[in-house]
Amino acid sequence: RKEVEQDPGPFNVPEGATVAFNCTYSNSASQSFFWYRQDCRKEPKLLMSVYSSGNEDGRFTAQLNRASQYISLLIRDSKLSDSATYLCVVGNSGGSNYKLTFGKGTLLTVNP
Amino acid sequence: NAGVTQTPKFRVLKTGQSMTLLCAQDMNHEYMYWYRQDPGMGLRLIHYSVGEGTTAKGEVPDGYNVSRLKKQNFLLGLESAAPSQTSVYFCASRRQVFGNEKLFFGSGTQLSVL
Numbered sequence: 001r002k003e004v005e006q007d008p009g010p011f012n013v014p015e016g017a018t019v020a021f022n023c024t025y026s027n028s029a030s031q032s033f034f035w036y037r038q039d040c041r042k043e044p045k046l047l048m049s050v051y052s053s054g055n056e057d058g059r060f061t062a063q064l065n066r067a068s069q070y071i072s073l074l075i076r077d078s079k080l081s082d083s084a085t086y087l088c089v090v091g092n093s094g095g096s097n098y099k100l101t102f103g104k105g106t107l108l109t110v111n112p
Numbered sequence: 113n114a115g116v117t118q119t120p121k122f123r124v125l126k127t128g129q130s131m132t133l134l135c136a137q138d139m140n141h142e143y144m145y146w147y148r149q150d151p152g153m154g155l156r157l158i159h160y161s162v163g164e165g166t167t168a169k170g171e172v173p174d175g176y177n178v179s180r181l182k183k184q185n186f187l188l189g190l191e192s193a194a195p196s197q198t199s200v201y202f203c204a205s206r207r208q209v210f211g212n213e214k215l216f217f218g219s220g221t222q223l224s225v226l
Contacts, residue, residue, distance in 0.1 A: 034214070043202055043217035044155070087155070098143065098162075100215065104154035 003027065006088050006103035014111055017078050021106050023071040023088030032091035033064055035073045037084045038105065044087055047073075078110045114138055118203050118218035125193045125225045133188040133221050135203030143206045144186035145170075145215070146178060148199040155202065161186055193225045 006023045013019050025033075033050035048055065050062040050071055061074040071088055088103035116137045125131055135144065146158040157170030161180040175197060177189045186205075190197060203218040 036215075041220075043219050044215075045217070046214040049214075099157070100145075102147075102155040104152065 003101045004088055004090050004103040006086075007106045008104075010107040010109060012109045012111060013078055015078060015080060017110075018074065018076050019078055019108060020075075021073045021086050021088070021108075023073075023103055025069050025071070025088075025090045025101075027090070027092055028066075028069060030069075030090045030092050033062075033071050034089040034091070034100075035060075035062055035071075036087040036089055036102075038087055039084050044102075047086070075108075078108075080110050080112060083108055083110045116203055116205055116216050116218040118201075118221050120221060121219065122222045123224070125190075125223065127194060127225060129193050129225075130189070130191050131193065131223075132190075133201055133203070133223075135186045135188070135205075135218055136184055137186075137205040137216070138184060139205065139207075139216065140183070141205035141207055141216070142183075144180065145204045145206075146176070146186065146188045147202045147204065148172065149202060149220075150199050158188065158201075193223075195225045197223065198225045199223060 004025050035047040036044040037047045038044040048057050048062050050064045054063045059076045063072045085105040085107045087105045091100050119134045142163050145160040147155045149155050156172050158176050159170050159178040161167050164183040167178045179187045201221040204215040206213050206215050
């Protein structure tokens, strides 16, 4: 099982649609979880951290299921500007080291 | 406050040439990272540093060297470039505090090795 695995995509949705991305991770001891957004030819930027209780930021909702080692991102009422690649990121701590592992990303295109 | 600055933004090398990529951050971050991003491969960690004077290998360190002589700078060197090192390189930094601390990325370096 890959360390961090995401839906391969791509996802093509109309404006206003709801879209969900899934991500699984292999290390049950993983301690921190994030969703990053990357626009074409740009650097990744943090979209939101993912907490055990789940969290919401406007149209975006992130969920974490530790038992199933599963993370999700839900985008409601999608906008053209949401078109980007969404990266699932998992953090693990080992002594003084802190390792972040990135999924390969899921490409989302929102169409007018 | 510039954040994380990478130079150069673009570079073309011939096989066997050497070069150094510079990453500079002005946020007093302890941790710095070098990633490469290839189509279909996602971001892969090359080397990282947990503080001034320290470096450690990541997932794909072969063919690269790094140095962190000053806290604000993290250099990535290619001693003898190979076509397999054609990629987009991203530098990132973060604070030392463990937890939900976000990575700040530079804008990337597009490197082509012919």
